[in-house]
Amino acid sequence: MKRRLLLPCSLAILTTAGCSMAPYQHSPEDTANLSNSPAKKYPKAAQPSLSPNELVKASLYKQHQEWKGIPYRLGGMSKRGIDCSALVYLIYRDHMGIELPRTTQYQVLAGESIKRAQLRPGDLVFFKTGRRGRHVGIYLEEGKFLHASVSKGVTISHMADHYWKSRYWRARRLELEPIKGS
Template structure:
């Protein structure tokens, strides 16, 4: 009986280990897929991602084609197309990689928005002032950074 209690405690302690922060959470799962530095190839993969997910409805906490939220879509997209593991939440994703100015964006950069007092939104830049994201109103779609709503809400960009 003591053995089972000790084993249970050890398993519980292992399960409660803290997650790494910042760049440490950006793990390479299968980096052989495509280099993020290759803008044309990245854009091609992102357009394929859009084709596969277009219209998928927004669902807070969702992680499937039945419904996905913005950070879940970004996480799944980078995993599927580039073999990269990202953190789950927008807040955590906003801390990975390095800051990049809006004027120096390239395909594959993450773009972040402050959509409310404490609400954040994330998408993936695809070029030509456009980004791919899971919109709360229209699901997975492409939007323009020049759109008056997104222009006003823009917060920061990160390069992985």
């Protein structure tokens, strides 16, 4: 029993990081990889213009496909295992061009606080999972969020699910540069 508590406590202490946010200039190559984008369904001449929210959402669903099922590992930052804050950190860094802090403790301080009713794709959603435990995911749409679940690995869950509904804590919004369609 002591060993089970020692490892998570030790790793939690070791995983702190500072915060730095830098603007990102998107290039045409950034959005050329949105293979799940609704824009790909239309011929070039007939493409409807997608809203920034739709582009962010398409990018996040693509990330879900790339990370789906990767197991949860406290302190992990790779396809061999990843924790919730690392998933958020890597998606924001590699696909949205924003450097976030590495841990949930500091991610909850990034951006601006928003109300649950104001959520839109790309917002960070935070949950209290224990007396001191915190969990983070990225909001998608209609109550769904992308995260690294302890039991299911990287997955999409619904905020109205029994477990998450009572644990919702707060949400934060970061200014995202518009992702341009291809």
